[in-house]
């Protein structure tokens with residue numbers, strides 16, 4: 001059938017009418033185990049009863065309020081995020097790309113307004129993904145993202161993953177910041193080692209530039225710490241997050257230190273919908289649940305078990321899988337055959353996962369997934385490998 005949707009997405013025949021916990025269910029009642037989680041968004045599964053409850057409660061009280069007024073749910077969420085991180089201030093928006101836009105503007109304003117220096121350049125990693133706005137695609141620089149949309153925004157420069165020397169070389173008197181995903185998501189679930197994050201921090205301090213972390217995908221418990229950078233000894237100056245924080249309700253946030261926040265003044269940035277009562281009441285519940293030590297301890301136990309089992313499957317099928325990557329429940333299977341063939345076979349066996357660059361299959365279970373469902377997924381993964389292997 002001819003679709004009225006702009007052709008920016010691959011058309012899929014698969015559609016769902018319901019979701020429950022780790023499962024998506026079709027109109028005909030067929031169940032799929034959802035380990036894509038709306039790309040790391042449904043962090044507490046589908047229709048989580050606690051979230052449904054707060055959403056319904058808030059829906060009867062107040063949906064939207066302009067930021068011209070004090071939004072108590074937003075104040076509460078900001079307090080929580082500040083307590084859980086390096087940050088002193090938070091700006092709320094509606095998506096990952098917007099949280100990146102905010103980060104870029106805040107970094108520039110810190111230099112241009114607070115320090116009265118004409119610095120604007122931002123150094124990023126080749127193959128990274130920061131969203132689809134013009135600034136975000138300019139930051140990434142990836143050919144497949146920028147083609148057809150030139151001219152790009154000025155002032156972005158990409159260096160190779162793992163090439164610390166190139167970062168240093170790329171910094172000049174106009175450089176404002178370095179921006180990286182602590183774990184490249186779309187880029188192939190590539191983890192930046194802690195020593196490298198620490199090296200970037202040192203470099204930024206030495207050059208008096210800012211360090212921005214894009215935790216849109218890897219933040220909010222995804223890797224087993226509330227923020228992924230918390231596995232390392234260092235802190236960023238600015239952090240963008242979004243995907244998992246609303247558990248499916250659209251909301252993004254940009255977190256900043258007091259030092260950096262001083263570049264932003266009344267009227268210098270804003271959002272109509274950003275941080276509205278509906279989004280913030282849901283996000284407050286998500287953050288309350290995920291930030292609990294018991295929740296994260298349990299997540300880490302489950303993810304270590306799951307990754308160990310995946311390693312065993314890899315060892316049985318070294319002809320199909322070359323590597324298991326990632327941290328917590330942000331996992332990549334590096335495939336030796338086409339990842340899209342692998343993904344299609346997983347879907348046929350009732351397991352939803354998604355692709356990433358470098359022929360990687362991304363596995364992003366809900367963070368509250370049960371051990372039982374992890375075992376079901378492992379059986380499906382093993383079965384799929386067996387089926388592909390028999391046909392080779």
Ligand SMILES: *Cc1c(COP(=O)(O)O)cnc(C)c1O
Pocket residue numbers: 094095096097098100129130131132181185186214215216217218242243
């Ligand atoms: C998804 C993603 C974005 C963009 O988020 P949107 O909500 O799609 O705008 C930015 N950075 C990273 C690391 C992402 O994974």
